[in-house]
Amino acid sequence: MAAPQAGTSATHPVAAAPSESWAVERQMANTLGLCETQMTSALQESDQAVDALIRIFTGLADTMRDLGAVSARLPPEIKANVADDLDAQLAAITKQIGSAVIAFQFYDKLTQRLGHVRFSLATLAQFVCDPAQTQQPEQWDRLHATLRSLYRTQEEREIFQLMMDGASHTASNEGRCETSAAQSTAGDIELF
Amino acid sequence: MSVASPRTILAVDDSASMRQMVRYTLEGAGYKVVQAADGVEALEFARTGTVDLVLTDVNMPRMDGISLVRELRTLHSYKFVPMLVLTAESGQETKQRGKQAGATGWIVKPFNPEQLLATIGRVL
Numbered sequence: 001m002a003a004p005q006a007g008t009s010a011t012h013p014v015a016a017a018p019s020e021s022w023a024v025e026r027q028m029a030n031t032l033g034l035c036e037t038q039m040t041s042a043l044q045e046s047d048q049a050v051d052a053l054i055r056i057f058t059g060l061a062d063t064m065r066d067l068g069a070v071s072a073r074l075p076p077e078i079k080a081n082v083a084d085d086l087d088a089q090l091a092a093i094t095k096q097i098g099s100a101v102i103a104f105q106f107y108d109k110l111t112q113r114l115g116h117v118r119f120s121l122a123t124l125a126q127f128v129c130d131p132a133q134t135q136q137p138e139q140w141d142r143l144h145a146t147l148r149s150l151y152r153t154q155e156e157r158e159i160f161q162l163m164m165d166g167a168s169h170t171a172s173n174e175g176r177c178e179t180s181a182a183q184s185t186a187g188d189i190e191l192f
Numbered sequence: 193m194s195v196a197s198p199r200t201i202l203a204v205d206d207s208a209s210m211r212q213m214v215r216y217t218l219e220g221a222g223y224k225v226v227q228a229a230d231g232v233e234a235l236e237f238a239r240t241g242t243v244d245l246v247l248t249d250v251n252m253p254r255m256d257g258i259s260l261v262r263e264l265r266t267l268h269s270y271k272f273v274p275m276l277v278l279t280a281e282s283g284q285e286t287k288q289r290g291k292q293a294g295a296t297g298w299i300v301k302p303f304n305p306e307q308l309l310a311t312i313g314r315v316l
Contacts, residue, residue, distance in 0.1 A: 054209045058216050065220060098305045101213050105302030108207045109280050112251070152251060152281045187304050188282065189311050191297040 025129045032125035036118050043114055050107050057104070061097050064090070109153065116150045123147070199316060200224045204234040204248040204260065205278070210301075214247065214278070217305040218312075231255025235263055242269050245316055250279040250286065258286070258293045265294035274315040278303060 068090050074082075123146065133139040144164065151157050201223050203214045208229075215225045226243060228234035230252040246264065248257040255263075257277055264270040274296040281287075282300045290298060296315050299308065 050209060054212050058212050061216055101217060101305050102302045104209060104213055108210050109301060111207070112280060152279075152283075152286075154282045157283075187302065187307060188300040189297065189307060190287070191311070191315065192291045192295060 025131065025134075028128045029125040032121045032128070036121040036125070039114060039118055039121075043111065046107075047111070050104075054104060057100060064093050064097065068094075113153065113156060116147075116152075116156065119150060120147050198222055198224045199244040200226060200242075201312070202226045202228065202234060202237065202243040202246045202248075204228045204231065204246065204252070204257065206230050206249065206252040210249065214308075217303075217308060221309050223312075231257060231260035231263070234260055238264055238267060238270060243273065245312060246270075246273060246275040247278055247312075248275065250277060250281050250290070258290050258295075261290065261295050262293040274312075276311065276315065278308075 071079075071086050071090065123143065127133055127139075127143055133143075148157075148160055151160060199222075201218055203211055203218070203225055204227075205211050205214065206229050211227050211229075215227065218225050226237060226241070228237055231248075232254040234246070234248065235255065246261070248260055250257040257279065261275050261277070264273070264275065275294065276297045276299060277290050277295045278299045278301060279286075280301045287298050297311065299311065
């Protein structure tokens with residue numbers, strides 16, 4: 001059996017030469033477009049599921065509230081036997097519902113942030129197709145400024161700053177977790 | 193003996209799930225809730241109806257919450273109505289724009305139901 005010649009392999013054939021329509025920029029744009037489309041599809045699916053979940057949750061919570069009203073109207077002779085236990089159970093459920101109301105809001109925040117990521121991917125896909133822009137550092141600065149202007153939450157701004165300062169993905173996440181724990185603005189209230 | 197009618201709150205948010213959470217929280221405390229999906233819809237309602245308080249998001253299609261507050265302040269019947277902004281935005285610059293537009297206060301999402309009700313109780 002003849003030995004394979006240099007530059008060829010029996011198991012790894014040499015890739016065909018790119019066609020005229022093939023370009024690195026086009027491949028990058030298509031791949032970024034793929035990521036954006038996958039994210040959009042996943043978000044649409046989860047939107048429907050979360051909407052259904054919230055309808056069920058509010059229905060259950062409304063029913064629990066009705067039960068509280070029924071409990072308040074119980075005749076004194078019945079209430080004397082069950083009222084304390086019933087009220088304690090209702091208070092516990094009310095507390096859990098309050099926690100769920102906070103938790104559901106994080107989905108809204110997630111949707112908003114992923115919307116910014118989708119826009120960023122689409123913007124980058126357009127940008128990389130134009131070599132006149134990609135070769136100029138000031139155009140990259142302009143692109144970053146555009147992306148920065150999208151960010152609405154403290155978390156997004158923190159990640160952006162860490163990454164622009166040269167931190168790795170891992171370091172950014174770790175650094176952000178530390179600062180967020182200490183400086184979260186969620187729930188902050190300011191009256192003017 | 194007269195029974196006081198419930199106070200009405202206009203809740204404005206483009207997210208249906210957020211409106212549901214706000215509605216559930218406020219109705220449970222005895223408020224009547226009117227909902228709008230963006231600033232334009234809220235302004236249309238405000239031109240013909242009045243409420244006791246406005247609770248609005250910032251980032252919405254067609255008209256954002258800060259523009260809505262500014263527009264509402266030009267309406268005679270909304271000159272002194274408390275307007276709270278409920279948003280994920282925590283930047284000082286946006287907060288200042290809200291204050292200049294006439295907002296009464298700023299609440300960063302996610303809201304805690306008890307704290308939201310306490311804040312509304314303070315400004316009503």
